[in-house]
Amino acid sequence: MAGKIRIGISGWRYAPWRGKFYPKGLRQADELAFAGDKFNSIEINGTFYSLQRPEYFDRWHDATPDGFIFAVKGPRLITHVKRLKDAQTPLANFFASGLLALKDKLGPILWQLPPSFTFNPERLAAFFDQLPRTTHQAAQLAQHHDPYLNGRAYLEADAERPLRHAMEIRHNSFCDPTYVKLLRKHKIGLVVADTVEWPRLMDVTADFVYVRLHGSEKLYASGYGPKALAQWAARLNARAHGQEAQGKHVGPFAPKRNRDVYVYFDNDIKVRAPFDALTLMELMGMSRMSANSMLL
Secondary structure, three states: OOOEEEEEEEOOOOHHHEOOOEOOOOOHHHHHHHHHHHOOEEEEOHHHHOOOOHHHHHHHHHHOOOOOEEEEEOOHHHHHHOOOOOOHHHHHHHHHOOHHHHHHHEEEEEEEOOOOOOOOHHHHHHHHHHOOOEHHHHHHHHOOOOHHHOOOOOOOOOOOOEOOEEEEOOOHHHOOHHHHHHHHHHOOEEEEEEEOOOOOEOOOOOOEEEEEEEEOOOOOOOOOOHHHHHHHHHHHHHHHOOOOOOOEOOOOOOOOOOOEEEEEEOOOOOOOHHHHHHHHHHHOOOOOHHHOOOEO
16 A cells, blocks of 8 residues: 655645635634645644644644644754754753644654754754654653743643654755765654755655655745646655655665655745645645545
């Protein structure tokens, strides 16, 4: 059986989308439910800018259908300010902020490094060692949150589930076989970032594949035409079936095995992201979320 493919958008609350993707008159509070009926996954990016609250995650969980999955973007405090150093307490705060309230809808966690962050294997390895790999480990880590979260921390896992982590890099120094080897050792997914600004590596480093489509010609703005979407459809289909995909590799090919695939369109400026995502789903023969199968 092929891996499950999930296609969606990075964030959902964008004013320019109203009246174009979202119907005129749709309440802002209903936008996630509308998007959740179109896609089977969405990347939460508000968590990058600030800690959210448990009631927000509760609300997001309840607004989406059964089988829906959220990817969650890690805080820039960890990746951009602390640059992965002294991360234990910020990690505890992050996981205490409500991620576990997503329950079975909690998907991969994205760690996006800044463009100025160069490859530092020792620092990366130390950070990877601190990441919880199950929901129970995340709940245990969350217990060590800062006092200012007292009374608003979510510290319980409803069930034991594995956690997936993915890393997005933005500096050419990561085009190194040692980086691929390090990710594979720690079972961290290499994010395939499609943009002219940063490296686009296609190496597979975990039991899943994470793709962010930022706009291959102009960052966050350019859309994807039929030819480009057909290429991505072929790549995603190959990954789900355990095959290699066309593109730049810096490490040895991974063993063949079917893998889950997560794809998020981040070219939101000109309201291309939701429509490109819907077109890609159509190309891949995927129905709306209500069908909830998404298997090729």
